[in-house]
Amino acid sequence: MEHAAGIDTEPRARGKRPPQGEPVIDRALSLLSAFDASQRRLTLAELSRRSGIPVSSTLRLAGHLVRWGALERDEEGRYCVGLRLLEVASLAPRGHGLRQVAMPFMADLAEVTRQHVQLAVREGSEATLVERLSGHQATPVHYRVGGRLPLHSTGVGLVLLAFAPASMQEDFLARPMYRQPDNVLIPPAVLRRTLAEVRRERLAVYRRQEEQVIVSVAAPIYGEDDSVVAALGVLLPERGAQPRRLGLAVLTAAQGISRGLGARHPIGLTSLSRCGWFHPCPGPGRRATVMASWSRTQHGEW
Numbered sequence: 001m002e003h004a005a006g007i008d009t010e011p012r013a014r015g016k017r018p019p020q021g022e023p024v025i026d027r028a029l030s031l032l033s034a035f036d037a038s039q040r041r042l043t044l045a046e047l048s049r050r051s052g053i054p055v056s057s058t059l060r061l062a063g064h065l066v067r068w069g070a071l072e073r074d075e076e077g078r079y080c081v082g083l084r085l086l087e088v089a090s091l092a093p094r095g096h097g098l099r100q101v102a103m104p105f106m107a108d109l110a111e112v113t114r115q116h117v118q119l120a121v122r123e124g125s126e127a128t129l130v131e132r133l134s135g136h137q138a139t140p141v142h143y144r145v146g147g148r149l150p151l152h153s154t155g156v157g158l159v160l161l162a163f164a165p166a167s168m169q170e171d172f173l174a175r176p177m178y179r180q181p182d183n184v185l186i187p188p189a190v191l192r193r194t195l196a197e198v199r200r201e202r203l204a205v206y207r208r209q210e211e212q213v214i215v216s217v218a219a220p221i222y223g224e225d226d227s228v229v230a231a232l233g234v235l236l237p238e239r240g241a242q243p244r245r246l247g248l249a250v251l252t253a254a255q256g257i258s259r260g261l262g263a264r265h266p267i268g269l270t271s272l273s274r275c276g277w278f279h280p281c282p283g284p285g286r287r288a289t290v291m292a293s294w295s296r297t298q299h300g301e302w
Contacts, residue, residue, distance in 0.1 A: 030052065034051045042078060044058060102131065102260075105260075109133075115235060118233040125168075128148060159219065162194075162204070173188050173192065203218070213238035215236055216233050216234070218234075226264060
């Protein structure tokens with residue numbers, strides 16, 4: 001093939017991409033990754049800067065994403081994440097099936113505690129918040145559905161880390177871990193003891209300094225193979241909190257979700273059920289079970 005003015009006119013093979021440069025799909029994903037909780041709307045220049053993609057390419061790619069519905073534009077011309085992504089994300093089997101089973105139990109727990117109720121799964125070395133229900137008077141927190149949570153500095157995160165594969169735990173513990181948000185180094189031996197206690201108790205209690213001290217009480221949720229697939233947690237202000245008593249209601253709800261997901265054996269409440277405080281109650285008895293557990297804790301029976 002002839003060359004003119006130093007330009008290679010050899011036709012590109014169909015289905016092949018140039019040897020240099022990122023694939024289009026990677027650049028499109030970089031645009032979507034430019035958004036976060038603090039930057040929900042971006043101008044073209046901001047989108048280009050945060051993604052590291054030239055303005056001309058950003059304009060072209062963003063146009064494709066707007067037409068598909070992955071991005072939208074507001075009245076000022078700024079870009080924001082489109083609802084089409086929410087539609088697609090709702091089809092994720094791991095999140096959808098879990099959320100569908102968990103929601104009734106979460107609603108019951110939110111009703112009786114009037115606090116924040118969280119449902120989270122592990123994604124690599126972080127937790128992802130699948131769902132959150134909040135009472136009207138609950139203390140404000142910064143967690144959002146779809147957001148990432150640190151495994152070592154949240155109640156649900158500690159549960160997910162404690163029941164993660166041993167190899168993953170070792171890789172995680174090999175790195176320096178700093179408590180959030182005060183950035184204090186956590187000695188690996190301390191974190192190991194904490195995780196061992198979570199596995200033994202089937203319950204994590206974590207205190208986190210936000211605008212005020214927030215206590216998180218979380219329990220594991222088991223799937224049909226009896227492995228931990230998610231964590232259920234309640235957030236409440238430290239003042240007046242009784243984490244160990246609240247733990248009974250959280251464990252009760254978590255076990256109900258586990259049974260709904262097909263877990264074959266009672267998990268986490270063996271000693272409590274011997275005391276007659278927990279009896280599996282599918283269907284209409286579900287709410288009575290959670291409310292009775294909470295009522296007993298409120299009256300100091302645990």
